[in-house]
Amino acid sequence: MLAGFLVRALLVVLPAFGLAFGFAVPLLGQAAWQDRVWAIFTIPVLIVLVSDIVTSLRRGEVGLDIVAALSMVAALVVGEELAAIVVALMYAGGQFLEAFAERHARSEMTALLARVPRTAIRHRDGELEEVALDLIAPGDRLLIRQGDVVPVDGVVASTLAVLDQSALTGEPIPVQQHAGDEAMSGSTNAGDAFDLVVSRRAAESTYGGIVRLVEGAQRSKAPMSRLADRFAMVFLAMTVLIAAAAWFFTGDPVRAVAVLVIATPCPLILAVPVAIVSGLSRAAGHGILIKGGKAIEALARINSLVLDKTGTLTDGRAKVVAVNVSANADPDDVLRLAASLDQASKHIIAQTIVAEAQSRQLKLTIPSSVVETPGEGVQGVVEGRSVTVGGVRFVVSKLTQAGENFVQPSRDAGAATVAIAIDGHMAGEIRLADELRSGTHSLLRRLRSLGVQRIVLATGDRREVAEAITAGLDIDSVRAGLTPDQKVLVVLSERKNGPVMMVGDGVNDAPALAAADVGVAMGARGAAASAEAADVVILVDHLDHIVPAIEIARRSRFIALEGVFAGMGLSVIGMVAAALGYLTPVQGALIQEAIDVAVIVNALRALVGR
Structure with a gap:
């Protein structure tokens, strides 16, 4: 070149x-x-x-x-x-x-494989060694450290693993994988370090398959x-x-x-x-990177829009949406004590609760005697009071009196519930969910006014979550529970209605972005794979920049x-x-x-x- x-x-x-x-x-x-x-x-x-x-x-x-x-x-x-x-x-x-x-x-543009590790930490003869990814074979035992991207598909060999699979499935809330459960390559370890027994080589793993889908889609897309x-x-x-x-x-x-x-x-x-x-040049001034003349020409003619959910239609990050407390308790005080304790945890949900308390300008104190049960919850002392924060079952098991749990399972699709106990008594609950981006309703109206005749949601998330988040939106069809190759099929099927634009941000969106007439990646927090596969990259985290891009x-x-x-x-x-x-x-x-x-x-x- x-x-x-x-x-x-x-x-x-x-x-x-x-x-x-x-x-x-x-x-x-x-x-x-x-x-x-x-x-x-x-x-x-x-x-x-x-x-x-x-x-x-x-x-x-x-x-x-x-x-x-x-x-x-x-x-x-x-x-x-x-x-x-x-x-x-x-x-x-x-x-x-x-x-x-x-x-x-x-x-x-960043490289497609920028997110993928080139090496892995392998157990060998009672020691740890760092080896190249292509030397990893099925049966090998790997150490996946906190924050590491899982390099190959495998089976969790430790008691518990907390994995952020949002880049693969679109699910924003980390999932718990127990011993014997399968872990997908491309997931990020959001909890403590764990061992993984390799089940597939890197080239045959989930992320390797996504890379091949991207390459195939780019080869099959007819040049303009x-x-x-x-x-x-x-x-x-x-x-x-x-x-x-x-x-x-x-x-x-x-x-x-x-x-x-x-x-x-x-x-x-x-x-x-x-x-x-x-x-x-003008688009770049708006934080929109368009990859050349063919892309800008195709963008001007789009007729159908396929949207990913997590990180695109939604913010892609779990947020505190409610703090419910027991009688006579103050919500801010309960949140403050929970966040003070959660300062000692690296769990992504704990960090979200701390960020919420800080955004409310609540004064946090340093906890002591902290004991964390990975993937379950954390206990400690805050301002002389015993505080427990975590999953409902974990917190209930720590109550001094049985039967006082007032926390109800969340009826909101895709929401997570964190329970809080203070001095052995249930004090409240914090509900977290991935919310719809502000201004989405007006954005869809503006896109319709620009001639976009069909809008489809395509997500790897569960159907009930997808339908809940799109309720009331001007969307023609909702396709949920999709794998990366199924997203490609959605894009291809929409071509009968005219040129298709696909908007996404995760690794699982990359093949569909490459297959679309115009792929648009949310580049501010999105995966390198999606940015490389896309024709247009929104450099700022604002979905409404699609409108000036088309204009x-x-x-x-x-x-x-x-x-x-x-x-x-x-x-x-x-x-x-x-x-x-x-x-x-x-x-x-x-x-x-x-x-x-x-x-x-x-x-x-x-x-x-x-």
Whole structure:
């Protein structure tokens, strides 16, 4: 990729230098070399152009590059070297702009496997050793430390493991896996260190399968042609017809060359990449990274939207939604004591409770005599009072009097309940849930107003959770309990309704993002896999940035098309004038330069709003 980019840059430098040097040659007393200099510096661009045309024709693609090649060859044949090098410079400039836009947009992307560990800690002969991932075999016993990503599929060999599987399943609340339970690769250890007995090699594990799905989806997605190339056949046929008619009826090949020169699709070649680069720059200013011209063009035409739930439609983090307490107890006081004790725990739910207390500006104190039962709860002393925080069954087992538990199982789908006991008596409960993002209702209305006709929720979470979170939302269909490959099938099935945009943030979303016409990743907290697979990355954690992304894409595409049609129209007028003998090849090249400037200035409007 780098080599190709450098070649495009060199192809701009060569004709630019050759054009200037050709004008300087007469000043050096070598006027006879002027035309030769221009011809010599045109040839490298022509060679690369012909090579690109042959490659495209082998793929069955016909582009406007053929017109540029014909005009350069014809100009050199009839001795119009100045016209040839001007055409070469403008063509190379347009190609460089297009390559620059693509390279610049992708340079900030992280690698697909950035999240996956390259090594693992293995038990061997009573010692621990760090080994490369590809050396891990079924039956090996691994140590998974707190915060580690599980590198391969396996079976929990310790008493308990607390795993954050949100990147794989979309479930935001960590799950407890007991001895003998299966643990999926790609999960994060949210509790204490545990042992894992390997059941599959890395390449055969869950995350390895997701990587293969991404690669397959990217290979199967049909590439879009460049916008200007869609008009190639009509414009090419018109150019050849007018040039041939001029030569046939007048017998003057120079007129045919003049037609080809002024027909050189520089306005079309330039208008599109300039408008696209301008749109990319404007989107970046809104915290939206769009990966090149094909992505922004597809974004402008989307008709259906597939949304992930966790981290996309919802915040992706469990939040405290209620603090219920027993009679005569103060909710803030109960929360303060629970959070003070939870400061000693690294459990993700404990950290959430501490953060909630801090957000309410409650004064926390340092606990003492803390005893934590991994995955169950924590006990300790806060301000001289015995406090217990954890799962309902765990806390009930610590009460001094049986039967005083007033905590009821949560009826809210996807919610978790944390019980609190103070001095041996049930004091209250804290309910946590992953909530809908604020402004989601208005976002969906705005998307409908932009022409999105169908909106589908596709999640790996349970159906009751998905239906509860989408109640009252303007969503056409809810698909729940999906695996990564099933999400891909949802995206593909929606294509019958038009171009599809998929929005997600987890590793499990990556294959669907790659398969969609436009994949949009929530990049602020999302997985590296989803950011790499996506065509668009929202760099800030705001789902409503999808709206300006679509608006910018549509405006950029409109301006690009405006340049294409204006350029074609002016070129046709120029071709007719050249065919009638009113323009020489050099005059045609100069007029073409004026047209180029006009379309570039027009394309730069994509940098600003309406």
